Amino acid sequence: MSDTTISLPIPRMPGVRGRLQDNPVLGHKRVLLAAPRGYCAGVDRAVVAVEKALELYGAPVYVRKQIVHNVHVVSELERQGAIFVDEVDEVPPGAHVVFSAHGVSPAVVNAAADRGLLAIDATCPLVTKVHREAVRFARDDFEILLIGHAGHEEVEGTAGEAPEHVTLVNGPDDVDSIVVKDPEKVVWLSQTTLSVDETMETVRRLRERFPHLQDPPSDDICYATQNRQVAIKKVAEQADLVIVVGSANSSNSVRLVEVALEYGASAAYRVDYASEIKQEWLDGVASVGVTSGASVPEVLVQEVLDDLAGAGYRDVQQVKTAEEDLMFSLPKELRKDITGKQDARALGGRVH
Ligand code: SF4
Numbered sequence: 001m002s003d004t005t006i007s008l009p010i011p012r013m014p015g016v017r018g019r020l021q022d023n024p025v026l027g028h029k030r031v032l033l034a035a036p037r038g039y040c041a042g043v044d045r046a047v048v049a050v051e052k053a054l055e056l057y058g059a060p061v062y063v064r065k066q067i068v069h070n071v072h073v074v075s076e077l078e079r080q081g082a083i084f085v086d087e088v089d090e091v092p093p094g095a096h097v098v099f100s101a102h103g104v105s106p107a108v109v110n111a112a113a114d115r116g117l118l119a120i121d122a123t124c125p126l127v128t129k130v131h132r133e134a135v136r137f138a139r140d141d142f143e144i145l146l147i148g149h150a151g152h153e154e155v156e157g158t159a160g161e162a163p164e165h166v167t168l169v170n171g172p173d174d175v176d177s178i179v180v181k182d183p184e185k186v187v188w189l190s191q192t193t194l195s196v197d198e199t200m201e202t203v204r205r206l207r208e209r210f211p212h213l214q215d216p217p218s219d220d221i222c223y224a225t226q227n228r229q230v231a232i233k234k235v236a237e238q239a240d241l242v243i244v245v246g247s248a249n250s251s252n253s254v255r256l257v258e259v260a261l262e263y264g265a266s267a268a269y270r271v272d273y274a275s276e277i278k279q280e281w282l283d284g285v286a287s288v289g290v291t292s293g294a295s296v297p298e299v300l301v302q303e304v305l306d307d308l309a310g311a312g313y314r315d316v317q318q319v320k321t322a323e324e325d326l327m328f329s330l331p332k333e334l335r336k337d338i339t340g341k342q343d344a345r346a347l348g349g350r351v352h
Helices: 043-057 071-080 106-114 125-139 153-158 172-177 196-209 223-236 251-262 298-310 332-337
Strands: 004-008 030-035 061-064 084-086 096-099 118-121 142-148 166-168 187-190 241-245 265-271 285-291 315-320
Touching: 030 223, 030 298, 043 061, 043 071, 043 096, 043 332, 061 196, 071 084, 096 106, 106 118, 106 332, 125 153, 125 187, 125 315, 142 153, 142 196, 153 166, 166 172, 172 196, 187 196, 196 223, 223 241, 223 251, 223 285, 223 315, 241 251, 241 298, 251 265, 251 285, 285 298
Parallel strands: 030 285, 030 315, 061 084, 061 096, 096 118, 142 166, 142 187, 241 265, 241 285
Antiparallel strands: 004 315
């Protein structure tokens, strides 16, 4: 893993947006831009899956839940003809429905089949990996302590693989109230988008209570979540203010705000759009850290950089802590329907 700081060119058209004032501060105004940031391979694949389904089958294409947790992405896809629903019973029989990147329980898959829907499963392969672990440990009669946030779609999907074997652990403070049948046969799994540090603290406390606690075969918190947290830690050490681009229901975006505050940023805020940045956040601020959650298109970060440039933060330095080049192939249902000339997107989604 490399750890470098490089200077980037001045953002395009600095000051043109002109919403924020260029007020004087002590010190040199600069932006520390975290890398990696933004789209992960699973989000990219899911978004391209909806676009490709619209192209192949025509509008409307139904999507169960938000395909990824970002308001901008969802509204763009709606504009192209996607219809987002909460449950499959809102989809007309025979229509195409895409399952979101966060995954679904077998009950949802069965409900879609019973209704005669043509399902396209855009569950991130790294979420599917956790589903498989849940199935395997349940088959071996383990009690699964699933660390995650109650009500999150990913947690509902994973728990739904083996509901009678899964107990949800919301965080370290939940540990004391956990009851298990056989303390010798417990394993922990987790949601993919949690804070690494907080999850390790939860595991430490679980192990104090259950010394025979088994670990998952590999990390459940995914590479993208981990990489974005490592990068923002490095940025936060040097930033007076951190701005995280991401939506309120995006778990990994919200975690980035928390991690930035833990690692030294004096203030950290999440915004969906640059227009939400408040002038007073910049009072006395020389160094602004910027990052984005795994479901955020880069255009939204660029708008933040443009507005900051207008406020005098034209020196953009990238703080890079990892390279990412992972790509996932499109869902098999789409690959099957893409015939004729080879389509690069069927083999791998875009990577930003
Ligand atoms: S954040 Fe991780 S688990 Fe979620 S879609 Fe991206 S790569 Fe997959």
